[in-house]
Amino acid sequence: MTAKVTNIAARDEKELIKWLKQGRESAFRILVNQYQSRLMAIAWGITLDHEESLEIVQDVFLSVHKNITGFRGEAGLMTWMRKITVNHCLNWKRRWKRRFKWYHRPLTPEEPPGAWNVHGLQPESPESDYLNREQEKNLMDLVAALPEKIRTVFILKTVEGLSYEAISKLLNIKTGTVSSRLYHARKSLAVALEREDS
Amino acid sequence: MKKCNAYPPDNISRFMDNNLSKKETLKLKKHLAACPECRQLLNRYQRLEHGVIHMVHQQVPPMKATTLEHALLKKIRSENQRRRSLTSPFKRFMDFIQGKKFYLQMASFAAILLLSTMFLRDQEKVIRAPSAIVNSIDGNVASVMILETREQRHTIIWYKET
Numbered sequence: 001m002t003a004k005v006t007n008i009a010a011r012d013e014k015e016l017i018k019w020l021k022q023g024r025e026s027a028f029r030i031l032v033n034q035y036q037s038r039l040m041a042i043a044w045g046i047t048l049d050h051e052e053s054l055e056i057v058q059d060v061f062l063s064v065h066k067n068i069t070g071f072r073g074e075a076g077l078m079t080w081m082r083k084i085t086v087n088h089c090l091n092w093k094r095r096w097k098r099r100f101k102w103y104h105r106p107l108t109p110e111e112p113p114g115a116w117n118v119h120g121l122q123p124e125s126p127e128s129d130y131l132n133r134e135q136e137k138n139l140m141d142l143v144a145a146l147p148e149k150i151r152t153v154f155i156l157k158t159v160e161g162l163s164y165e166a167i168s169k170l171l172n173i174k175t176g177t178v179s180s181r182l183y184h185a186r187k188s189l190a191v192a193l194e195r196e197d198s
Numbered sequence: 199m200k201k202c203n204a205y206p207p208d209n210i211s212r213f214m215d216n217n218l219s220k221k222e223t224l225k226l227k228k229h230l231a232a233c234p235e236c237r238q239l240l241n242r243y244q245r246l247e248h249g250v251i252h253m254v255h256q257q258v259p260p261m262k263a264t265t266l267e268h269a270l271l272k273k274i275r276s277e278n279q280r281r282r283s284l285t286s287p288f289k290r291f292m293d294f295i296q297g298k299k300f301y302l303q304m305a306s307f308a309a310i311l312l313l314s315t316m317f318l319r320d321q322e323k324v325i326r327a328p329s330a331i332v333n334s335i336d337g338n339v340a341s342v343m344i345l346e347t348r349e350q351r352h353t354i355i356w357y358k359e360t
Contacts, residue, residue, distance in 0.1 A: 023278060025271060032267045040258045045250075050257065054266060061270050065277065139249050157215065158250050164217055179217065183208035186243045193246070 013077055020068045032061055035078065038160075039085050045155030046089040048144050056088045063088075082160070083170055086152060142192045146185055153178055154185035202235045210240050214247075 019027035039060055043053035063084050064071075071080060143151060156162050156170065157178075164175045171178075205226060212218050213226050230237050335342065338360040345354040 025274070028271070028274060029267060032270060036266060037258065041254050044258045045254050053258070058266060058270060062273060062277075065274050139246075139253055143250060143253070154250075155254075158247050159254050164215065179208060179212055179215075182215065183211040186211050186246060187207070189246050190239070190242050193242075 014073065017068070017071065017073050017077065020064075021071075028061075028065065031064070031077070035081060036061075038078070039081060041159050042082060042085050042155065043089055045143075045159050046086070046148070046152050048140065056085060059088055060084045079166075079170075082156075086156070086170060090148065090152065138193065139189075142189050145192075146188060150181045150185045150188075153181040157182055202233050204229055204233065205236070210236060211243065214240065214243055 016027055016030060020031065036057055039057045040053055043056045044050065047053055047056065060081055064081060071077075143154075146154065152171065153167055156167050162170070164178045167173075167178045168175045209218065209222070209226060213223060216223075218226065230240060332355060335355075335357060340358045340360045342358075343356040345356065346352065347354070
């Protein structure tokens with residue numbers, strides 16, 4: 001029964017929602033397996049904290065389980081869960097907890113050499129390759145230094161590839177604000193990296 | 199950093215996100231072909247984006263059905279059990295009786311009862327205003343007697359005609 005449910009539900013979100021509403025454990029298992037990595041990426045992108053992201057994603061799934069009966073399915077499961085995830089990440093209690101953590105812990109984790117090696121970048125020369133690696137090492141600190149509102153927009157655009165409209169709807173801000181926050185994030189990161197290079 | 203002032207500074211960011219109009223996109227494309235500064239900035243933004251994506255994927259590797267799922271299912275099972283127990287009225291009543299809240303509920307009820315009794319008793323003591331005032335009686339009246347009932351405090355006017 002579980003295997004059958006797994007195969008069907010992976011293809012059909014509506015069926016999955018129906019089974020979730022019926023409280024089937026197998027349906028919930030599918031939900032977790034299908035979406036946990038994406039939600040973790042969003043949560044980590046905003047919080048930059050692995051443990052906290054895990055906690056947030058767990059809370060998101062529990063929230064889905066609790067409220068699935070009232071879910072009308074107009075916006076799609078991922079859209080709904082993404083919104084819950086972002087709200088959980090921006091929750092003030094968590095934010096304060098995070099600030100406290102960051103205050104008491106250095107931002108740069110001890111990484112083995114080459115841990116930030118870049119994929120997907122096409123260096124023009126060995127020198128630029130070297131610079132890119134160096135930049136990558138500092139990227140996490142620079143992203144962490146961005147204001148949370150700006151980082152959230154940047155992560156939703158970069159990691160999730162959402163449109164300006166989708167981000168504006170999700171965060172309840174104007175598309176112009178989305179555009180300016182993205183520009184601000186890119187400019188700040190580019191300037192900071194350039195400063196470190198020189 | 200970019201020194202070229204041919205376009206507003208956020209246009210390259212919007213161009214990257216495909217958020218410019220067709221006309222603006224075409225114009226900027228032509229400009230990018232001719233301007234190494236703007237091209238360099240676009241390239242830098244793209245590298246940053248790739249770097250961030252890579253960083254996130256490194257920090258959050260694809261997750262397997264592991265502890266998160268088990269912990270969640272455990273919580274969900276207990277939640278389901280709780281929900282089921284709530285659906286039975288008898289069980290709900292028993293939980294209410296057995297629960298610690300029962301004593302609190304009883305104390306509140308007793309307090310409300312006591313207060314309302316006191317309030318009603320006080321209300322009875324209040325002398326209400328008369329329902330009517332008799333200023334004069336027309337006709338030939340030999341004698342008038344005004345009485346008041348004890349409990350209800352109704353006024354009775356008794357008179358004798360001549």
